[in-house]
Amino acid sequence: MLDESNNWGRWGAEDERGALNLLAPEVVLAAAGCVREGRALSLSLPIRGATSSPAPTTVPHLRGRPLPQHFMSVDGGDYAAGTRAIGAGLKMADDAIVVTPHGTTTHMDALCHMWSGDELYNGHPADRVRSYGAGRCGIDKAGPVVARGVLFDVPRVRGVERLDATDRIGPEDLEACGVEVRAGDVAVVRTGWPLAWQEGPEAYWAGQPGLSADGGRWLAERDVCMVAGDNAAIGGLNERQLADEGLADDLHMIFLWRHGIYLAEMLWLEELAQVAAEAGRTDFLFMAAPLRIEGGTASPINPIAVL
Structure with missing residues (x-):
């Protein structure tokens, strides 16, 4: 499995941060130079309501996954910790949020999310991944991401509103976007697939477009x-919401396991695409910070693009 190129050992035998090691101070400073207009855009999907209402089902998500839950109350009726008196005539509402990130909201995958055999990225033992968290390569090892983002x-480029479910993005598609890629960049790939949700859940669940294995290797x-x-x-999905690639060509294995390249999934890129097209730009400052969930396989994030 490691016969092809990989980053194991590149930053030392104990490394758990992978390709984020590329974000040296000079690389971050150069990324800050992408800010020329001072316009900041959120790239995340909303977390909307609890399943006591239809609100969560109105946000794109994979079929059968536990939806994000947000409980809040101003009268204590919805959630036990909802309201506390803090002084004469004053009340304060509290929140409770339950999120399983994968497939339900905008999130960042940790390097411990997927592996092969008994080794995580960089040869760390996979037997340290347990119900209480991963002893190696958890999302808490990543830290904040401040980098140059480039939009594909x-x-x-294809002249369509969104890609079809069976479309796969290869090197020729990435090259056609005319993007200059530098070491340490965050490659932001737009498929337009969240727009399929407007046609109904069944349309969204009919499969998904994504990178091909060769497209992944190109990046x-x-x-x-x-x-x-x-x-x-990141890669494509079939109508059963599964990847068709074998283990050698699985995008998560190419990125997370072999190269220590992090993945951020389920972004909202429509506003960024419009603004970038109007400005004639493909680069911007990208910022995202995962929660410090010790041993977590992922974390919800709110990525920010600053142009």
């Missing part, structure tokens, strides 16, 4: 630190 707006060869996409798995 594939639907715009890995260019030393990106993260690949972010608006689909649910």
